[in-house]
Amino acid sequence: KELVAALARWGIVPESKALLILSEIADTDNVYLSARNIENLKLIAADQLNVFDLLHADKIVVTASALEKIQEVYSA
Secondary structure, three states: OHHHHHHHHOOOOOOOOEEEEEOOOOOOOHHHHHHOOOOOEEEEEHHHOOHHHHHHOOEEEEOHHHHHHHHHHHOO
């Protein structure tokens, strides 16, 4: 319920396809357990980011730590 409420506060309606990028994902993480039950939400680790997921999403949510990880992994 809290994750759905947070997504709504960020302007993500249930009908839109959302991509949530985290710095890392553990199978026991509460965000992972919550996100897998939301229909149009895809959860991905920053080091597993790909163009298909970016283009397929209507909205993208990135945590600050994930943004740092993306810059670390994909910077030239």
